[in-house]
Amino acid sequence: MTAADGVRSLAGRAVVVTGGGTGIGRAAAHAFADEGARVLVVGRGAARLAETAHGRPGIHPCVADVGAADGPARIVEAALSALGGLDVLVNNAVTMRSAPLGAIARENTHEQVATNLLAPLFLTQEALPPLEAAKGTVLNVTTAGNQRGWPGHSVYGATKAALDFLTRTWALELAPRGIRVAAVAPGPVETPIGEHAGLDAEGVARLRERQRRRVPLGRVGQPEEIAWWLVNLARPEASYATGLVLPVDGGAGVVF
Numbered sequence: 001m002t003a004a005d006g007v008r009s010l011a012g013r014a015v016v017v018t019g020g021g022t023g024i025g026r027a028a029a030h031a032f033a034d035e036g037a038r039v040l041v042v043g044r045g046a047a048r049l050a051e052t053a054h055g056r057p058g059i060h061p062c063v064a065d066v067g068a069a070d071g072p073a074r075i076v077e078a079a080l081s082a083l084g085g086l087d088v089l090v091n092n093a094v095t096m097r098s099a100p101l102g103a104i105a106r107e108n109t110h111e112q113v114a115t116n117l118l119a120p121l122f123l124t125q126e127a128l129p130p131l132e133a134a135k136g137t138v139l140n141v142t143t144a145g146n147q148r149g150w151p152g153h154s155v156y157g158a159t160k161a162a163l164d165f166l167t168r169t170w171a172l173e174l175a176p177r178g179i180r181v182a183a184v185a186p187g188p189v190e191t192p193i194g195e196h197a198g199l200d201a202e203g204v205a206r207l208r209e210r211q212r213r214r215v216p217l218g219r220v221g222q223p224e225e226i227a228w229w230l231v232n233l234a235r236p237e238a239s240y241a242t243g244l245v246l247p248v249d250g251g252a253g254v255v256f
């Protein structure tokens, strides 16, 4: 394959991005679509998805709750009907709720586990037949932060650490079927995740400043800087990469 072929190596591929209405999911949907891929963006908010799809006819919105019992089947059905197949599944949707041990509520713990852990599990399981037919790729978005403690975020971090483990295990289970599995583990990235977690503007600013000081590159990342890795891990040229959890964190993970 020449470099010129490689530039458009995702053209025509069918990609599902969960949580595609905002943040990293939106940037990933745009990046895949700009490579000529057809993309199904999944989220609960129709308006957010429509904004992601605006001006890009290759992006198809799919309103669904990834954590609902019928979510995975509905999403795979929508992908097959809108895209005609499934080459790349990006498990990106997230719910983050902050509480220290002693104040953790059962209801939002279930919600975090359902969205961040069970949804990737059952969606990937549901997607196996088309992924196997396509010799496809599963990309999980986890977090670089789950290698350390993060007060107030034990449940969120635990779901992401578990997703790292699923990534490595599925890579072994699915290699004989021709499916690659990898994770991208972002450091702090400028998205509405803080607002979605219930922080006010001041809380978000404080969090971002604290994160900025801890990152060797001296800044919070942009969603496009994560999307680039998702796109490139999905390329056929990345065919020897499976089972990896790739930190993209401005160097935060190697600070002594």
Ligand SMILES: NC(=O)c1ccc[n+]([C@@H]2O[C@H](COP(=O)([O-])OP(=O)(O)OC[C@H]3O[C@@H](n4cnc5c(N)ncnc54)[C@H](OP(=O)(O)O)[C@@H]3O)[C@@H](O)[C@H]2O)c1
Binding pocket: 018, 019, 020, 021, 022, 023, 024, 025, 042, 043, 044, 045, 048, 064, 065, 066, 067, 091, 092, 093, 094, 095, 115, 141, 142, 143, 144, 145, 185, 186, 187, 188, 189, 190, 191, 192, 193, 194, 196
């Ligand atoms: N931003 C960071 O600093 C950072 C750092 C490390 C890792 N990450 C990871 O990056 C990924 C993307 O996060 P982000 O920062 O882009 O956050 P975000 O902007 O809050 O995006 C999360 C998306 O998930 C969707 N979502 C939530 N629950 C859902 C459900 N039940 N069903 C379907 N969609 C659902 C939300 O849309 P609706 O509410 O409309 O459904 C939203 O668009 C996450 O996996 C996160 O853990 C982010």
